[in-house]
Amino acid sequence: MLGIDSNMTFSHGIHPEEYKEFTSSCPIERMPFVEEYVLPLSQHIGAPCKPIVKKGDVVKRGQMIAEAGGFVSVAMHAPVDGVVTGIELTETPSGQMAPAIRIRTDAFSTQQFHLTPPKAPEEMTVKEFVSSVQQAGIVGLGGAAFPAHVKFAIPEGKTCRYIMLNGCECEPFLTSDHRTMVEQADAIVDGIAILQHHIRAEKIFIGIEANKPDAIAEMTRKIAATALPAEVVSLKVKYPQGAEKMLLTAILGKEVPSGKLPLDMEALVSNISTIAALSHWFRKGIPLVERVVTVTGTAINRPSNLLVPIGTSMREVVDFCGGLKDDACRILLGGPMMGMVQKSLNIPVVKGTSGILILTDKEVRSLDEYSCIRCGKCVDACPIHLNPSLLGLLAKKGLWEEMEENHLFDCFECGSCSFVCPSAIPLVQSFRVSKGLLRERMAREKAKAA
Amino acid sequence: MRPETKRITVSTSPYLHGSDTTPRIMWEVVISLMPMVGAAYYFFGLGALGVIAATIAGCVSTEYVFSTSGSKGASLKDGSALITGILLALCLPPGFPLWMAFLGSVVAIGMGKLIWGGLGQNVFNPALLGRAFLQAAFPSAITTWSAPDGQYLSFRGTNAALPFFQGHNVDAVSSATPLAQMKFEKLATDYTDLLWGNVGGSLGETSAILFLLAGLYLVWRKLINWRIPLSILLTVIVFSGIFWLMDSKAYPSPLFMVLSGGLLLGTVYMATDLVTSPITPRGLWIYGFGIGFFVVLIRLWGGLPEGVMYAVLLMNSCTPIINRFTKIKPYGYK
Numbered sequence: 049m050l051g052i053d054s055n056m057t058f059s060h061g062i063h064p065e066e067y068k069e070f071t072s073s074c075p076i077e078r079m080p081f082v083e084e085y086v087l088p089l090s091q092h093i094g095a096p097c098k099p100i101v102k103k104g105d106v107v108k109r110g111q112m113i114a115e116a117g118g119f120v121s122v123a124m125h126a127p128v129d130g131v132v133t134g135i136e137l138t139e140t141p142s143g144q145m146a147p148a149i150r151i152r153t154d155a156f157s158t159q160q161f162h163l164t165p166p167k168a169p170e171e172m173t174v175k176e177f178v179s180s181v182q183q184a185g186i187v188g189l190g191g192a193a194f195p196a197h198v199k200f201a202i203p204e205g206k207t208c209r210y211i212m213l214n215g216c217e218c219e220p221f222l223t224s225d226h227r228t229m230v231e232q233a234d235a236i237v238d239g240i241a242i243l244q245h246h247i248r249a250e251k252i253f254i255g256i257e258a259n260k261p262d263a264i265a266e267m268t269r270k271i272a273a274t275a276l277p278a279e280v281v282s283l284k285v286k287y288p289q290g291a292e293k294m295l296l297t298a299i300l301g302k303e304v305p306s307g308k309l310p311l312d313m314e315a316l317v318s319n320i321s322t323i324a325a326l327s328h329w330f331r332k333g334i335p336l337v338e339r340v341v342t343v344t345g346t347a348i349n350r351p352s353n354l355l356v357p358i359g360t361s362m363r364e365v366v367d368f369c370g371g372l373k374d375d376a377c378r379i380l381l382g383g384p385m386m387g388m389v390q391k392s393l394n395i396p397v398v399k400g401t402s403g404i405l406i407l408t409d410k411e412v413r414s415l416d417e418y419s420c421i422r423c424g425k426c427v428d429a430c431p432i433h434l435n436p437s438l439l440g441l442l443a444k445k446g447l448w449e450e451m452e453e454n455h456l457f458d459c460f461e462c463g464s465c466s467f468v469c470p471s472a473i474p475l476v477q478s479f480r481v482s483k484g485l486l487r488e489r490m491a492r493e494k495a496k497a498a
Numbered sequence: 499m500r501p502e503t504k505r506i507t508v509s510t511s512p513y514l515h516g517s518d519t520t521p522r523i524m525w526e527v528v529i530s531l532m533p534m535v536g537a538a539y540y541f542f543g544l545g546a547l548g549v550i551a552a553t554i555a556g557c558v559s560t561e562y563v564f565s566t567s568g569s570k571g572a573s574l575k576d577g578s579a580l581i582t583g584i585l586l587a588l589c590l591p592p593g594f595p596l597w598m599a600f601l602g603s604v605v606a607i608g609m610g611k612l613i614w615g616g617l618g619q620n621v622f623n624p625a626l627l628g629r630a631f632l633q634a635a636f637p638s639a640i641t642t643w644s645a646p647d648g649q650y651l652s653f654r655g656t657n658a659a660l661p662f663f664q665g666h667n668v669d670a671v672s673s674a675t676p677l678a679q680m681k682f683e684k685l686a687t688d689y690t691d692l693l694w695g696n697v698g699g700s701l702g703e704t705s706a707i708l709f710l711l712a713g714l715y716l717v718w719r720k721l722i723n724w725r726i727p728l729s730i731l732l733t734v735i736v737f738s739g740i741f742w743l744m745d746s747k748a749y750p751s752p753l754f755m756v757l758s759g760g761l762l763l764g765t766v767y768m769a770t771d772l773v774t775s776p777i778t779p780r781g782l783w784i785y786g787f788g789i790g791f792f793v794v795l796i797r798l799w800g801g802l803p804e805g806v807m808y809a810v811l812l813m814n815s816c817t818p819i820i821n822r823f824t825k826i827k828p829y830g831y832k
Contacts (some may be wrong), residue, residue, distance in 0.1 A: 064514050277627065389511070418576055438777075466512050466515070470518040472515065
């Protein structure tokens with residue numbers, strides 16, 4: 049099944065080179081266990097989790113070692129059989145030092161799971177289901193790491209008519225969702241059934257970009273064998289198709305009003321690998337202790353898709369993939385459009401790590417900045433239909449209030465404007481700074497008023 | 499510290515960049531102008547090349563001396579001064595005194611671009627501003643047209659006029675442009691001549707077909723926005739067509755309007771200047787409509803035979819307000 053044409057998409061957006069060929073046909077391999085694991089307490093959006101183990105405790109693989117620190121927070125589990133060697137500050141992907149649980153691996157353990165699944169999800173109430181997902185430590189695996197159960201807990205007064213599963217993976221290079229769909233279609237379909245049992249949506253859409261014909265074929269085949277009201281939707285290959293609002297617009301043809309969530313449009317949008325994690329938990333009792341990570345880029349010796357235990361050092365992962373090439377110059381977590389840069393490899397893989405990307409200066413070109421020539425390429429690229437050219441000029445002049453009037457806070461920092469700008473103006477970069485300054489100012493004013 | 503950390507650099511996302519750069523866009527426009535330069539030489543001989551050389555020299559040297567952005571001469575790299583030079587030459591007559599051409603280019607770059615703050619900051623198209631200055635300063639020299647003579651080595655005496663002492667040589671063999679013939683003598687020029695360029699006029703007012711091809715190329719390469727040429731041409735055709743249908747003796751046909759004079763040069767290269775045209779899709783339509791409207795207005799009822807320059811400059815001045823009133827509604831505000 050080749051070349052599935054699709055015109056379903058949102059308006060604007062860009063077409064960066066895909067670079068998926070490095071890993072799109074590499075089956076998922078298991079990363080061997082390493083000597084030590086470092087597990088930051090805050091791997092997700094929301095409150096950090098609270099440790100329930102102490103130094104010297106013996107832990108089993110899959111055992112809970114920290115509980116959720118609030119509703120918007122999830123539990124954390126030991127990725128190996130081993131001993132807790134301490135809870136101390138460590139470097140995290142965001143660049144900040146944060147507390148983390150360190151576990152030394154038991155070298156003599158076979159690392160088999162000895163877990164019992166929770167009560168059958170079909171027999172749970174919605175409340176039990178939501179709290180069980182939180183117990184499992186499941187967060188959105190697309191990159192933002194938003195606690196999954198929060199999305200599944202539909203608030204009083206809201207309805208959810210559509211479930212949209214995001215298999216777009218529109219970032220160049222990344223293939224972890226792609227390989228998960230191809231290799232774990234059964235787990236995904238089972239996860240959909242579990243979720244649908246509690247959400248009872250009218251319609252389930254599985255959105256996949258047309259550049260993954262094998263995933264589309266596999267998911268279509270598996271879905272056809274069920275009675276779920278689900279449909280696989282082939283979407284046009286365009287960045288940022290995988291942004292949840294863009295996905296919703298592509299499928300439903302409606303826009304999510306500014307400041308609102310997909311749920312306000314009666315839709316629940318979730319990354320597709322997250323759904324497979326539901327099945328692992330409810331059927332086998334395996335919490336989120338490992339995830340698929342695409343290790344790729346032009347400067348890694350053996351690009352791969354790996355099943356990596358959470359907390360593995362990036363250095364171990366990179367070494368397992370043959371190490372860095374001599375011309376490596378940039379280490380990224382996530383994709384090249386919205387990923388986070390790292391200054392070293394001494395960082396653990398966390399729940400939101402969808403990819404480790406190593407680039408050379410051939411891709412990461414440092415370009416001379418020219419004046420804005422008002423070519424309008426950024427205007428045609430912005431998926432939110434903002435005027436990045438104008439916002440960029442305002443940022444340069446420090447006119448932050450005017451930026452706000454020009455809808456700065458609707459920008460979700462996809463980077464399309466910076467990508468197309470022929471004058472190499474750091475547009476999205478300056479928007480990020482401006483937002484930070486504006487938020488700071490608002491907080492100060494609030495503090496003053498209080 | 500492990501060895502790899504020495505060469506690892508950091509920055510913020512995105513880490514990839516598209517292939518278009520501003521110098522590349524500008525140089526591609528320069529290259530697309532080469533056929534017109536060739537045609538100017540073919541029809542008007544060495545004098546044409548002299549005028550082009552004078553305007554380029556004026557533009558580039560002004561940019562070099564007065565530009566304050568970056569190191570000396572850094573702003574020449576983007577090629578935009580070269581474009582202004584060639585475009586200004588294309589709207590001058592072949593026998594134009596070279597010193598005037600040079601002076602016009604100094605004004606084009608100096609007052610058309612640099613005093614606004616350099617590339618991207620100017621309100622008016624620099625080449626047209628330079629031409630407007632020349633029209634005001636040397637009204638007689640700029641309207642003395644020589645007929646295409648097919649003598650490739652000819653260098654007109656008027657080209658070498660001494661600065662400030664001789665305006666232009668009145669003995670020059672002059673011929674009226676098709677637009678002037680139409681306006682003042684109601685004489686229509688043969689369409690084939692208009693199409694191929696075998697007519698009197700400015701260096702770039704000759705071959706319609708070259709500009710049509712260049713326009714298609716630039717639209718295809720997305721170097722100009724297709725909305726501008728389309729809206730200008732449609733407006734000119736519809737607006738002048740109405741009068742032609744009412745009285746085909748008193749008014750020129752829409753086809754003549756499109757093919758003659760500087761309309762195609764102005765449509766393809768001047769009006770589409772990225773810096774001085776609106777940025778919003780709706781704004782581009784309004785802008786193109788405005789240019790087409792003023793062109794017809796000036797050509798049919800104005801005192802001048804040609805109106806493209808003023809039409810574009812007028813609409814240039816409206817660009818900021820057009821941008822303001824045609825703001826795009828962002829996603830999620832409908």
